[in-house]
Amino acid sequence: MKRRASPTRIGVFMLGALAVLVSAVVMVSGSGLFASRERAQAYFEGSVYGLQIGAPVVLRGVRLGSVVGIGIVHEARPGQPGQLTVPVEIQIDRARILSAATGADLGASGSSAAPTVHELVQQGLTAQLSMQSLLTGLLYVDLDFGRVPPGAAAAASAPRVGHAAMAVIPTVPTPLQELHRQLQQVDIPRLLTDIAGAAAAARQLLADPKLQQTVQELAQASGELRALLARVDRRIDPLADAMQGTLQESRRAAATLAGALADAGDAVDRIRRAADRVSATMARFDRVADDAQPLLEGARRAADELARTAQVLRSATTDDEGALPRIDAAALELARAARAVRDLADLLERQPEAILRGRSVSP
Secondary structure, rough: OOOOOOOOHHHHHHHHHHHHHHHHHHHHHOOOHHEEEEEEEEOOOOOOOOOOOOEEEEOOOOEEEEEEEEEEEEEEEEOOEEEEEEEEEEEEHHHHHHHHHOOOOOOOOOOOOOOOHHHHHOOEEEEEEOOOOOOOOEEEEEEEEEEOOOHHHHHHHHOOOOOOEEEEEOOOOOOHHHHHHHHHHHOOHHHHHHHHHHHHHHHHHOOOOOHHHHHHHHHHHHHHHHHHHHHHHHHHHHHHHHHHHHHHHHHHHHHHHHHHHHHHHHHHHHHHHHHHHHHHHHHHHHHHHHHHHHHHHHHHHHHHHHHHHHHHHHHHHHOOOHHHHHHHHHHHHHHHHHHHHHHHHHHHHHHOHHHHHHHOOOO
């Protein structure tokens, strides 16, 4: 008789198989089921050939996610050609950005404090296509900050089609696309016309006889200039010697002038000292004259007294005939003495220094 299977054993087996399946899924996904992921869009106007679903999304060399969708959108414009844009949908692990900013464990799960893509866009986040390898030509999405003006980033951040709740990352053209855009703005036909006109004008100028004459005149002027330089070169040495001699003479003259100035300074010093001595002598003369003034006055008064005495003696002795000759002689002596005293007074008045130096002899 056949044995009946135990329901308990079947249930335990099913639970073990389910646990193994869940563990396998978690291991294969790399704990991605619990990660803080967010989707965003980036609209590229150029070609995205080489970009594939699953291509990495990188911020400063750190992979944050991957490309999950690529499409193409046609925007119709009234009266103008339609514009084609390529929306690329990417998925970003915000927890990695938070871990890089806070220094948390890279294996930690996401947190509600992680910045959203919209917040990153407000801080200047932009997207650009870059090449993974020159051999394969595959592209990836490169994220970075501050590559476009804030106004342009804000204008490009508005959603264009569908997914109104999904953030839009502004895009930046690649250097090759920027070069292509600038070349498209160049008016090639006009540029070629200008080049052809410049070439024709150059040919006409080169064929002008006046230009040939001008070239010949320039060659002649160049030869004359070389000859002039040769003459100047031959004469520059004698001129330099003459200038050297003149410089030496100037130095000697300067030395002589310096000596003369020194002698003149000595002479000025001697004259100053002589003037000081003359001033001192004149001061002494003034003091002598001041001291001799009372003496002169006394001499004058003595002379006057002697004269009056002689006159009295002469008048008193007019009656005595015997004594008259002797008295006359005495009166004459007194008169001469009075004159001598008066002359001395006059001399000292005119020449006060006669007391020190003696009487000067008039020429």
